[in-house]
Amino acid sequence: MERTTPFPSRRGILAGAALAAVPSALLSGTPADARPQAVDHPGAAWHPASRSNYTPSNRPRAHPLHYVIIHVAQTTYSGTVSVFRNPSKKVSAHYVVRSSDGHVAQCVRESDIAWHAGNWDYNTRSIGIEHEGWVGRPGYFTDAMYERSARLTAAICARYGIPRNRAHIIGHHEVPGSDHTDPGRHWDWKRYLRLVKSA
Ligand SMILES: [Zn+2]
DSSP states (O other): OGGGSOOTTHHHHHHSGGGGGSOHHHHTTOOGGGOTTSOSSTTOEEOOOOGGGEEOOOTTTSSOOOEEEEEEOSBOHHHHHHHHHOTTSOOOOSEEEOTTTOOEEEOSOTTSEESOSSOHHHHHTEEEEEESBOTTOGGGSOHHHHHHHHHHHHHHHHHHTOOSSTTTEEEGGGSTTOOOOTTOTTSOHHHHHHHHHHO
16 A cells, blocks of 8 residues: 555655666556565565665675664654655664554665664664654554564564574664663563564
C-alpha cells in the first residue's frame, strides 16, 4: 500500500542534484517488487534518505559488518522517513519499521554508511533499524512490528555472518559514547532475540 503512494516531496527529489544518481526504475512508480535492485530487503519500500545524510561506501568490503543497532525513533514512521529525506538533518538509518503493520522502509543501502549510532566506528560497522514510536509509549511496540523487524534483523545477520545474539544485536544506548536511551526499558529484548533466532 505504501509503495503506491507518491512521495510528498517527489518534486523536490526530482529537482535535486541527487537525480543523476537515482536509477530511472525508482522514478517510474513501479511496485517495489518490480525493481529488485532498489532494496536490499525483499518487500521493503524504497524511501531514499537525502544524499547529505549518509556516507556512500562499498560495505562489507570497505568495513565488515558486526552489529545491528536497534532504535526507537521518538516520532512516527512518516516523520522518520521525512527527517531522513531532509538534507539539513544530517541523520539517517538503513531501515524504518512501522508500528501498525510492521511495514519496512529502506532509506539507505546496506553497502552505505548511515548516520544513526552517534559513533563513527559503530556507524561504519552496523546496520541501523529505526522503529516508529517513543521509548515511553510501549503501545507502539506491536506484535507486527516485533515480527517484521526480527525477520529483517535475521536476514541482515545471515547476509553478513553477524551472530544472532545480544553482543551483536544491540540498542542505541549500548553504543559507546551514546547519550540516547533508545530503545528503552519497554523494548522486549528476550522476545525480540527469540523471534530473530526463529526467523
Ligand atoms: Zn537511536
